[in-house]
Amino acid sequence: MLPPMSLIVASNLKKYYRVYQKEPGLKGSIKSLFVRKYQQVKALDGVNFKIEEGELVGFIGPNGAGKTTTLKCLSGLLYPDEGFVSVLGFNPWQRKAEFLKQIAFVMGQKNLLWWDLPPIETFLLNKEIYSVPKRDFDLVLEEMVGLLSVGDIIRIPTRKLSLGERMKCELIAALLHRPKVLFLDEPTIGLDVVMQKKIRDFIKTYNERYRAAIILTSHYMGDVQQLAKRVIIIDKGVIVFDGELAEITKKYADHKLISVVFSKKVLKKDLKKIGEIKEFAFPKVILAVKKGVAPLAASELLKSFPVEDLNIEEPPIEEIIRELFTGRDYA
Amino acid sequence: MKKYLAIAKLSFQEDLAYRSNFFFYFWDQTLSFLVQVLLWTIVFKESESIAGFDFNGILQYFIIVKLIQIFTVSRIAYVLGDLIISGDLSRFLLRPWSFFWAMFSRQLGKKSYRFFYLSLVIGVLFFLDLLQLGWFKILVFIAMLINISVLTFLYSFNLGALAFWATNITSLIWFFQQIADFLGGGWLPASFFPVWASALIRKLPFYLALGFPAEFFQGRVEPAAALLGIGQQLIWIVVLFFLTALIWGKGVKQYEAVGD
Numbered sequence: 001m002l003p004p005m006s007l008i009v010a011s012n013l014k015k016y017y018r019v020y021q022k023e024p025g026l027k028g029s030i031k032s033l034f035v036r037k038y039q040q041v042k043a044l045d046g047v048n049f050k051i052e053e054g055e056l057v058g059f060i061g062p063n064g065a066g067k068t069t070t071l072k073c074l075s076g077l078l079y080p081d082e083g084f085v086s087v088l089g090f091n092p093w094q095r096k097a098e099f100l101k102q103i104a105f106v107m108g109q110k111n112l113l114w115w116d117l118p119p120i121e122t123f124l125l126n127k128e129i130y131s132v133p134k135r136d137f138d139l140v141l142e143e144m145v146g147l148l149s150v151g152d153i154i155r156i157p158t159r160k161l162s163l164g165e166r167m168k169c170e171l172i173a174a175l176l177h178r179p180k181v182l183f184l185d186e187p188t189i190g191l192d193v194v195m196q197k198k199i200r201d202f203i204k205t206y207n208e209r210y211r212a213a214i215i216l217t218s219h220y221m222g223d224v225q226q227l228a229k230r231v232i233i234i235d236k237g238v239i240v241f242d243g244e245l246a247e248i249t250k251k252y253a254d255h256k257l258i259s260v261v262f263s264k265k266v267l268k269k270d271l272k273k274i275g276e277i278k279e280f281a282f283p284k285v286i287l288a289v290k291k292g293v294a295p296l297a298a299s300e301l302l303k304s305f306p307v308e309d310l311n312i313e314e315p316p317i318e319e320i321i322r323e324l325f326t327g328r329d330y331a
Numbered sequence: 332m333k334k335y336l337a338i339a340k341l342s343f344q345e346d347l348a349y350r351s352n353f354f355f356y357f358w359d360q361t362l363s364f365l366v367q368v369l370l371w372t373i374v375f376k377e378s379e380s381i382a383g384f385d386f387n388g389i390l391q392y393f394i395i396v397k398l399i400q401i402f403t404v405s406r407i408a409y410v411l412g413d414l415i416i417s418g419d420l421s422r423f424l425l426r427p428w429s430f431f432w433a434m435f436s437r438q439l440g441k442k443s444y445r446f447f448y449l450s451l452v453i454g455v456l457f458f459l460d461l462l463q464l465g466w467f468k469i470l471v472f473i474a475m476l477i478n479i480s481v482l483t484f485l486y487s488f489n490l491g492a493l494a495f496w497a498t499n500i501t502s503l504i505w506f507f508q509q510i511a512d513f514l515g516g517g518w519l520p521a522s523f524f525p526v527w528a529s530a531l532i533r534k535l536p537f538y539l540a541l542g543f544p545a546e547f548f549q550g551r552v553e554p555a556a557a558l559l560g561i562g563q564q565l566i567w568i569v570v571l572f573f574l575t576a577l578i579w580g581k582g583v584k585q586y587e588a589v590g591d
Contacts, residue, residue, distance in 0.1 A: 072421075075425055076424075076425070077421050077424060077425065077587065078587055079584070079587040093587070095424065095425070097427040097428075098427075100425060100426060100427040101427045103425070105421075105422070105425050107421075107422065112422060114341065114345060116345050116348040116349070117341065117344060117345055117348070121341055121344070124337070125334075125337050125338065125341050128333050128334040128336075128337035129334045129337070129426055129427060129428055130427060131333075131334075157348075
């Protein structure tokens with residue numbers, strides 16, 4: 001017997017696109033009718049990871065990094081050029097019904113709901129499509145409707161719902177068959193903070209209750225910070241980090257932030273001697289200093305300046321990641 | 332099977348939400364028919380009969396042609412084309428169903444609404460005995476309509492699948508549908524063409540799907556030939572079905588390779 005395989009395995013996954021380039025102007029248009037210049041884009045260039053049952057993984061990277069392409073390969077929408085993919089023991093690309101019945105792919109901007117009919121009709125249709133027994137259906141629906149408090153809107157035609165209400169119903173439609181693997185592509189895009197929190201809480205509950213493996217991509221670090229313990233960072237088709245969220249700070253942050261509130265006026269040039277000024281909004285100033293010298297810098301501040309309040313902080317994760325993506329070496 | 336029934340039922344409800352749509356479509360068709368009446372009035376001032384049609388005969392022919400079109404027209408080409416180009420096809424591919432049968436059931440659901448209207452019209456004609464309809468004629472005509480619905484769906488589905496290879500297909504779809512209309516006898520009955528052209532047109536599947544059933548309804552086709560026509564329709568359905576499977580298979584592979 002082979003040891004049990006991880007729920008999701010991607011090994012040396014490669015996907016190249018051929019994009020054709022057009023020269024500008026009418027001349028270029030005519031020329032492109034006959035001769036086309038193609039350029040190869042490496043969307044994924046050897047991606048490796050494993051994800052186990054019950055794991056909730058945040059997948060982050062700038063636009064065009066390969067997040068969605070990866071999800072498409074895992075769900076069976078894209079045929080990888082090279083490498084090995086296995087999800088729930090299936091080759092996703094074959095899109096077998098038994099496989100599709102155990103996964104769900106929620107894309108923030110696309111909807112499953114029938115526009116002119118109330119969400120409940122889509123739910124009932126999905127019950128048939130995924131052959132969910134009536135008893136399970138009733139139970140799960142009641143539970144989810146309760147968690148997202150949408151009891152009174154599922155009977156209103158979808159086109160009359162707000163974006164947030166629709167997104168909640170989208171999630172229900174996608175999860176009624178209780179998928180074991182869930183791909184969430186930007187689930188909170190365009191939502192206000194209250195709605196974002198509600199959706200996050202719901203995803204967390206689903207993950208815990210059904211031990212589902214969830215991969216989540218998002219542009220909001222908040223989503224990832226609140227939901228995912230493990231984070232995979234991808235850039236230009238290559239994984240640059242795979243580990244616990246807290247590790248990112250340890251590994252990549254080479255400085256700390258000291259925020260100080262002064263009681264009397266201070267001079268910028270005096271502060272510059274201690275560290276780089278990140279923000280100067282008197283009486284509050286934020287200084288960046290090298291990791292090792294933070295305590296020293298703090299005591300120097302307390303000694304020589306009129307300090308009212310002082311804090312040493314890690315730089316926010318968003319900032320670390322932004323710096324990661326703006327052209328520094330990862331090695 | 333149950334899931335496809337559910338899709339059909341839901342599509343039926345969805346179409347009910349657009350009752351007025353169908354109403355306007357119906358009147359739009361009627362209006363364009365009135366223009367035709369004017370045109371033919373002028374044409375028939377010169378002669379009693381052209382190519383085997385008198386004035387009443389030609390109007391009757393076009394009424395039936397319109398009814399057949401209203402009942403059997405398929406918009407799946409545009410729907411599918413949009414899904415492919417926008418990338419929305421993805422979410423349909425990730426469901427445990429056959430996309431083709433799902434769309435077919437959807438069409439079926441939408442059509443049942445129109446079928447209701449058509450049965451009303453035929454029912455009235457039947458009871459008024461305006462066209463000396465017998466049971467044989469009604470049954471054969473209904474069988475033909477069902478076949479034609481399948482044929483136009485398959486044809487339209489393949490036109491939509493062109494979007495796998497071309498990025499702007501609206502005009503392409505329109506063009507191919509005009510050709511189908513023209514060769515089907517939607518502009519003129521086949522007998523208006525020169526003998527050789529008319530013989531050719533009658534051999535094509537397009538005519539089987541429009542002019543032929545109209546002529547049958549008018550009593551211009553012998554019962555034996557009508558039954559043969561149904562047989563030919565069935566053969567074309569099988570041929571188109573396999574063609575669709577082939578094109579769809581190739582197209583989806585292309586879609587998987589390129590993504591969006």
